[in-house]
Amino acid sequence: MSHTRWLDDEEQRTWRAFLAAQRLVSEKVERRLQAGAGMPQAYYEILVRLSEAPDRTLRMSVLADSALSSRSRVSHAVARMEEAGWIERRSCPTDRRGQLARLTDRGFEVLAGAAPDHVESVREAVFDGLTPAQQAGLREACEAVVAHLSGGGEWPVTRDSGPDGPDPAHAS
Template structure:
């Protein structure tokens, strides 16, 4: 399978007009969707979408806690950005940090009762925004197709080596 260049000439394998159109539509739609979700969560909960995602991850983790390095990896953000986000969530009383009992250098982020309550209050509005922005616009067949497409993309992009230059390892 050729990805970057044609084998015979080494020239870039440029996008076709149709591919260019699809690529631009994808970029436009994902930018608009992220902005829509950020605005909804800022208005309803006073936090950006990325912070909401961190709270959701903690709510689904055993004992509502996760090691900071794992949280950064799962959120696909740098440890520095995660540290800043967790500091803001701590300031709001939604998360606290605890030393990791198995590794004194590590820390766990822990969802507080206040954080759990914030999720409980903000989840209905967030789900409504997601549904209105995405799923209510698609047929059931389109939803299935989109799910399959996203799974193919995610599988193909998932790094398989530990020494890759990945943001959450920085």
């Protein structure tokens, strides 16, 4: 029989503070991004990941992993952004099963237009309320949680380490 490891008072307080902060920050940033740029945070995250990749291109599986999202959810989002002309999708030249997503010039323009207000909303929601020491503590705590839950893997995911080797979009 397993023994339930109940949260003590301090752990319960920490857990509830974490939940409240996460929900309030997510809601504020999402609402402002929707109002200002007309896109959800998930789309913004995909555009950012692609903008930071070599040739603004990532394998779809790497894009999903780096965005901490399911492949089907990212595929649906990419399809919508493809319709808007923000992303192009094409087959992977070295793996017929794989697909690549590439940020278009139009998608980069949309991202560049949304970024200043998005960054300001993040600054207002998180950083303006914390001292530099608290910011460092928050980063360390979040990185520890991510490492624990991801099995200590690389985060954010930046390259493909699948069975066919590195993604050609990341070749030097």
